[in-house]
Structures are given as structure tokens and as C-alpha cells.
Amino acid sequence: MAHDLNIPTIADGQADDQWQTSNDGDAGLGNALSDVYLVDFAAGNVTLTAAQYRSAMVFKPSVALAAARTLTLPAVKRPFIFHNPDATYTVTLKSTDGASPETALTKAVAPGEIFIGYTNGSSPGLYGAVVSASGGGGSVSDGDKGDITVSSSGATWTIDNDVVTYAKMQNVSATSRILGRKTASAGDTEECTLSEILDFIGSASQGDILYRAGSAWARLGAGTSGQFLKTLGAGANPAWSDVPYDIPLSFAGTPTAGQLIGKLVTARDVAFAANFSGSFGHVGTNPAATFAIDVRDNGSSIGTISISTGGVFTFTTSGGTAKTITAGHRLEFYAPANSPAEATVANIAATLKGTAV
Structure with missing residues (x-):
């Protein structure tokens, strides 16, 4: 019988010297093993x-x-x-x-x-x-x-680098997870939700807006109540902006002394900057002396609109501070109570710049 170690074996019918073949086989096996x-x-x-x-x-x-x-x-x-x-x-x-x-x-x-x-x-x-x-x-x-x-x-x-397959990594615990680290300082990799990843860009404050800046994602902090998000077009970042709520005044002709030359009721709260900043006016005929229009909120003076003899408008709020008109209030404009009345000024127009709040 043939085998891999080629050790002698006793043949069928072998009569003589069987012990010699057996001993040779035993020796060959012993050597091959030890x-x-x-x-x-x-x-x-x-x-x-x-x-x-x-x-x-x-x-x-x-x-x-x-x-x-x-x-x-x-x-x-x-x-x-x-x-x-x-x-x-x-x-x-x-x-x-x-x-x-x-x-x-x-x-x-x-x-x-x-x-x-x-x-x-x-x-x-x-x-x-x-x-x-x-x-x-x-x-x-x-x-x-x-x-x-x-x-x-x-x-x-x-x-070795690049030999661990995805299948060899531990299973992610749930769908919609991203591997990163949300805990402060260095440490093990953690599962993060999309919301947690977005928090990496800035603070996790309610009302914040995520937008694409020139070269990276950026965070726009929450605006103030009443503002709206305004796009500034391609190549510029969005910004919060106030809702405009301008108040017009228009009077044709020449007012009498102390005459009410304009009146309206606001439908919402309206804020004016200090000294009615951003407001404009025009007069058809300049006054012979400074013409100061009194601006009143429900009967209380909150500032003036002054027209110089050169037709220049100067807007002033009481105390030089910002003012807010409550929804439903009357906003009234009165000509100066001159005696005698200014007889030259005519055709007055002005717009107070305001924002809805």
C-alpha cells in the first residue's frame, strides 16, 4: 500500500524476514515523526x-x-x-x-x-x-x-492601513446617523444625528439660520421679533431686516396757525428711530421763518418736523430718543401756533421712516 512517507510495508504472502520489513517501517515512521x-x-x-x-x-x-x-x-x-x-x-x-x-x-x-x-x-x-x-x-x-x-x-x-472593511466595524445603532464626536475634547468616535452635526457650525440656539457663505456654511443668529429674512442676491449673505412701516404727511396749500394738517391711526405697533432717522420731506414754498410741525401720539408731543427758510427739513424726537406708537393710537401733525400765522409756506409733504414691531 503506497503512502506519503514511503515507509516499507509487509507485502501480501511475504514469508521470510517479515520482522525486518516491520522494523524498517517502524524506524521510518519514527524518524519522520521525531x-x-x-x-x-x-x-x-x-x-x-x-x-x-x-x-x-x-x-x-x-x-x-x-x-x-x-x-x-x-x-x-x-x-x-x-x-x-x-x-x-x-x-x-x-x-x-x-x-x-x-x-x-x-x-x-x-x-x-x-x-x-x-x-x-x-x-x-x-x-x-x-x-x-x-x-x-x-x-x-x-x-x-x-x-x-x-x-x-x-x-x-x-x-495595516485601509484593511478594516465596513462589515468589520461595529453596527450603527439606528438609521440616519453620522460618525463623529459631539462630546467635548478628544475621545472615541460617537454616533451623531444630523441635528447634532449642524450644531457643530455654531450655537444650538432656537431661531438660528444655516446658510452658505462664500466658502463655508455659516450661522445667522436669530433676529429680533418682527424682523424678516432678506436675501441680498447672489454673492452676498442673507440678513435680518425690519418690516418697513412708513408714515406719510401731505398738506396742500398754506396751513393756519395751530391747524391739524395730518392725522392717521396706526394698525400695528410702529417704531421710530431717534430723531426720526431716515425720514425725508419736501415743501412747495419755503416759509419766511422756521416752520415747526408738532408730531403727537394720542395728543402727546413726541417730536417736531422743522422746515427752514431754505426748505431744509430737520426731524427731532423728544429727548432725542427712539419712539414707539402703539397699534390703534392717533398720530397727528399740527402747524405751529404762530400769531400771526405763517403765510408763506405751502404744499408740505414728509414721510417718517418707521418699522412694524
């Missing part, structure tokens, strides 16, 4: 014969190496161990098809390392792993092991 074969690399690289390869379990250099060497193995199916006790040079194990160009499988056994593996009888067919032999332990030897690199005599294992 013997050490010393490989002589003194002359260079070595190719083992099938008989040499079957004669032992462990192979090692017979003496210290003078250079790096290659040990070529025959196409025999069997497990084996190669120990490289040399302090300097590497031995490369090789299984080849012997063709040109050559197809081969190799394993480099560095100084102090042990290869544990097998040949599968193919050409080539070499498989196994290299471990460190330092201190008689079984730690993995230094070197690139595929997706990891081992260093510091087997003490440090480093995962």
Missing part, C-alpha cells in the same frame, strides 16, 4: 531529495550560515518544521514547479524563527506560518502578516 535533519548550507542553497525530506520531522542548518540561503522542498505531501537558529541570516523555504519561468511558493524564516507547516504534494504547494523561537516561546515573529504587522519581538500588532 528526527532532526541537519541541512548543510556550506556550499550554498540546498534542494532536498524526497528521501531526505521524508527522513525527519524537523529541519535546521547544520552550522552557522555564511549568507542567506534557500531550501527547496520536493513535491511530497507531509507536515514538517524548519528551525532557523542562525543569528544573522534568513533561510527561504521554496516549493516550485521547476519550470521556466518558475512558479513558486516561498516562506522566509528569519534568524531565530520557526516555520510550522506542510507541503501538499503539488508543485508548488507550501503552506504554514512563521513564529518566533526566542526564549522557547511560541509568539508570532516580527514582520508583515498580511493585514497586520508584528513588531517588538511579537509584542506589538499593528493593523
Whole structure:
């Protein structure tokens, strides 16, 4: 019966010397399982014969190496161990098809390392792993092991870049999650919601607006009550703006002394800046002396509109402060109570700039 170690067997009908065949078989099996074969690399690289390869379990250099060497193995199916006790040079194990160009499988056994593996009888067919032999332990030897690199005599294992697939990562706990870090300071990766990611751009204040600035996303803080968001066109950022609520005054002709020349009732709260800033006026005929129109809120004076002899309008609020008219109040304009009345001024128009609040 044929087998991989080619150990002698007792043939059918063999009568004489059966004990000799049995003993030879036992010796061959014992050597193949436990013997050490010393490989002589003194002359260079070595190719083992099938008989040499079957004669032992462990192979090692017979003496210290003078250079790096290659040990070529025959196409025999069997497990084996190669120990490289040399302090300097590497031995490369090789299984080849012997063709040109050559197809081969190799394993480099560095100084102090042990290869544990097998040949599968193919050409080539070499498989196994290299471990460190330092201190008689079984730690993995230094070197690139595929997706990891081992260093510091087997003490440090480093995962290579770009080898961990998404499938190997822990599962995300729910849909619509982004990996980042929302906790202050450095630390582990965390799951973040879209809302939490947007909070990275600025404060998480109610009413804030996210918009695209010239080169990055930016946050526009909440405006004041009553304002609206105003676009300033392409190439500019949006801004909050007040809702305009301007108050007109128009009087044709020449008013009498103290005459009510304009009156309206506001439908909403209206705010005026200090000294009615932003307001304008026009007069058809200039007065002979300064003409000061009294502006009243429900009968109480809140400022004046003065027209100079040159037709220049000056707007003034009481105390020089901003004013607010409550919805439903009367806003009235009175000519000055001159005696005698100004007889020259005529055709007065003005617009007080206000905002709805």
C-alpha cells in the first residue's frame, strides 16, 4: 500500500524476514515523526531529495550560515518544521514547479524563527506560518502578516492601513446617523444625528439660520421679533431686516396757525428711530421763518418736523430718543401756533421712516 512517507510495508504472502520489513517501517515512521535533519548550507542553497525530506520531522542548518540561503522542498505531501537558529541570516523555504519561468511558493524564516507547516504534494504547494523561537516561546515573529504587522519581538500588532472593511466595524445603532464626536475634547468616535452635526457650525440656539457663505456654511443668529429674512442676491449673505412701516404727511396749500394738517391711526405697533432717522420731506414754498410741525401720539408731543427758510427739513424726537406708537393710537401733525400765522409756506409733504414691531 503506497503512502506519503514511503515507509516499507509487509507485502501480501511475504514469508521470510517479515520482522525486518516491520522494523524498517517502524524506524521510518519514527524518524519522520521525531528526527532532526541537519541541512548543510556550506556550499550554498540546498534542494532536498524526497528521501531526505521524508527522513525527519524537523529541519535546521547544520552550522552557522555564511549568507542567506534557500531550501527547496520536493513535491511530497507531509507536515514538517524548519528551525532557523542562525543569528544573522534568513533561510527561504521554496516549493516550485521547476519550470521556466518558475512558479513558486516561498516562506522566509528569519534568524531565530520557526516555520510550522506542510507541503501538499503539488508543485508548488507550501503552506504554514512563521513564529518566533526566542526564549522557547511560541509568539508570532516580527514582520508583515498580511493585514497586520508584528513588531517588538511579537509584542506589538499593528493593523495595516485601509484593511478594516465596513462589515468589520461595529453596527450603527439606528438609521440616519453620522460618525463623529459631539462630546467635548478628544475621545472615541460617537454616533451623531444630523441635528447634532449642524450644531457643530455654531450655537444650538432656537431661531438660528444655516446658510452658505462664500466658502463655508455659516450661522445667522436669530433676529429680533418682527424682523424678516432678506436675501441680498447672489454673492452676498442673507440678513435680518425690519418690516418697513412708513408714515406719510401731505398738506396742500398754506396751513393756519395751530391747524391739524395730518392725522392717521396706526394698525400695528410702529417704531421710530431717534430723531426720526431716515425720514425725508419736501415743501412747495419755503416759509419766511422756521416752520415747526408738532408730531403727537394720542395728543402727546413726541417730536417736531422743522422746515427752514431754505426748505431744509430737520426731524427731532423728544429727548432725542427712539419712539414707539402703539397699534390703534392717533398720530397727528399740527402747524405751529404762530400769531400771526405763517403765510408763506405751502404744499408740505414728509414721510417718517418707521418699522412694524
